[in-house]
Amino acid sequence: MESGSVTTPFGRRSMTLASLAGQFISRDIEPGKSVDKWKLFRSLCAAKRRLGISDRTLAVLNALLSFYPESTLSGETSLVVFPSNVQLSLRAHGMAEATLRRHLAALVDAGLVARKDSPNGKRYARKTRDGAIGTAFGFSLAPLLARSGEIERLAAEAEADRIELQRLRERLTLCRRDIAKLIDVVLEELPGDWTSLQEDFRSLVQAI
Structure with a gap:
């Protein structure tokens, strides 16, 4: 020591x-x-x-x-x-x-x-x-x-954050897919000017 x-x-x-x-x-x-x-x-x-x-x-x-x-x-x-x-x-x-x-x-x-x-x-x-x-x-x-105990605790927290971020990315990917397909549906089957909505969505995706 x-x-x-x-x-x-x-x-x-x-x-x-x-x-x-x-x-x-x-x-x-x-x-x-x-x-x-x-x-x-x-x-x-x-x-x-x-x-x-x-x-x-x-x-x-x-x-x-x-x-x-x-x-x-x-x-x-x-x-x-x-x-x-x-x-x-x-x-x-x-x-x-x-x-x-x-x-x-x-x-x-x-x-x-x-x-x-x-x-x-x-x-x-x-x-x-x-x-x-x-x-x-x-x-x-x-x-x-x-400080080994503290370092191991920080590592565990970092790993938990990594897993949570991965989970959020998966949810976001699913949401992007669902929204894109729903916009395609309304463009094809419902009357109205949906083009601006599609453009807004594309801008949001690009920003992400």
């Missing part, structure tokens, strides 16, 4: 409320909590609009997750990954470094990852005598674990 004091950004990057919030979220992980990282990523993809993130930002997160060696995010392990921008770019399909930095910042601003900068701004890990990772500097995935 992530703990300790607040870490401020290295160099000219200023501290933001989003960065500060991400570090506090990282500490709010229930003991023993764990989640499958790829299942959680799929939920993120479903909830991307509600979280305000783009496909490119998700591609960078996918690359970050690939550097976490376990398939399960757990508060019992170090959740900090520390790839270089070169390594990240390779796993993000050759994304340019400036673009990579922008999407990393978007992940921090969205509260999905937290920066844990080293004294010199480099990303690395120091191992203990038994070979385990002791202190690591890079990007913490702890906010993902802490």
